[in-house]
Amino acid sequence: MSAIALLPAAGSGSRMGGALPKQYLDLLGKPLIWHTLHALHAVPELARIVVVLSPDDGWWDGYDWQSFARLTVLRCGGDSRAASVLGGLQALAMSEPGNSWVLVHDAARPCVDPALVSGMIAQLAEHPVGGILAVPVADTLKLADAARHIDHTHPRDQLWQAQTPQMFRLADLAGALEAGMGPDITDEASALEKLGQSPALVMGSPWNLKVTYPQDLQLAALILQARNTTA
Numbered sequence: 379m380s381a382i383a384l385l386p387a388a389g390s391g392s393r394m395g396g397a398l399p400k401q402y403l404d405l406l407g408k409p410l411i412w413h414t415l416h417a418l419h420a421v422p423e424l425a426r427i428v429v430v431l432s433p434d435d436g437w438w439d440g441y442d443w444q445s446f447a448r449l450t451v452l453r454c455g456g457d458s459r460a461a462s463v464l465g466g467l468q469a470l471a472m473s474e475p476g477n478s479w480v481l482v483h484d485a486a487r488p489c490v491d492p493a494l495v496s497g498m499i500a501q502l503a504e505h506p507v508g509g510i511l512a513v514p515v516a517d518t519l520k521l522a523d524a525a526r527h528i529d530h531t532h533p534r535d536q537l538w539q540a541q542t543p544q545m546f547r548l549a550d551l552a553g554a555l556e557a558g559m560g561p562d563i564t565d566e567a568s569a570l571e572k573l574g575q576s577p578a579l580v581m582g583s584p585w586n587l588k589v590t591y592p593q594d595l596q597l598a599a600l601i602l603q604a605r606n607t608t609a
């Protein structure tokens with residue numbers, strides 16, 4: 379079965395606070411997004427890998443991407459992650475069938491394991507809705523009051539942390555994002571949930587972290603270095 383990867387990469391990285399968007403920050407001598415593309419190119423089921431950049435992106439052209447044979451670049455990013463994903467899906471819909479599986483993956487998750495992505499594709503290939511990588515919440519959870527004291531301990535039994543890839547049919551996901559666009563749509567699954575669908579939770583990995591804050595960049599470097607030395 380073949381599928382398409384769609385990487386939203388039009389964010390500004392405001393929480394990182396760097397001099398350039400975090401997808402271009404140096405990670406082991408390459409721009410961060412290079413590692414994400416490298417991992418996805420190792421997934422044989424991904425027939426195309428599509429990157430969505432901001433129309434104002436002035437960094438992409440400064441690098442050599444020729445080693446990534448299956449790559450397509452779109453400059454249709456929007457002012458939210460959901461808008462960037464929807465822009466990419468609308469462009470893809472002009473050339474791809476609506477029932478194509480699309481795996482949306484944050485450019486900012488460079489440590490994704492290709493084997494996990496292949497496993498997810500196999501697990502969800504016949505699923506009626508699709509699903510996402512996620513990990514069960516590990517820590518005891520506290521609900522805070524307004525004075526930042528503990529109100530109560532919240533049961534964690536059914537809580538999972540959403541990761542990417544998030545895998546849905548192209549037309550289903552585009553329709554859900556068009557219908558539900560708003561600040562509450564922080565991932566693809568939430569758009570489907572808003573329509574009453576129940577996407578599957580596929581076991582992800584704590585290594586598949588999103589680079590959000592400066593310390594995450596250091597963690598990502600450690601994870602990639604450890605993988606290279608043990609591979």
Ligand SMILES: Nc1ccn([C@@H]2O[C@H](COP(=O)(O)OP(=O)(O)OP(=O)(O)O)[C@@H](O)[C@H]2O)c(=O)n1
Nearest residue numbers: 386387388389390391392393457458462485486
């Ligand atoms: N308008 C946006 C906002 C985010 N993204 C992408 O969505 C992914 C996850 O978003 P996030 O971590 O929030 O990235 P930023 O928006 O760059 O960071 P911040 O929220 O700290 O500004 C990133 O690959 C980012 O480039 C995007 O394509 N378009």
Ligand SMILES: C[C@](O)(CO)[C@H](O)COP(=O)(O)O
Nearest residue numbers: 484540541542564565566588
């Ligand atoms: C899609 C996501 O990576 C799932 O964890 C996440 O929702 C992206 O945005 P956030 O604003 O950092 O939650």
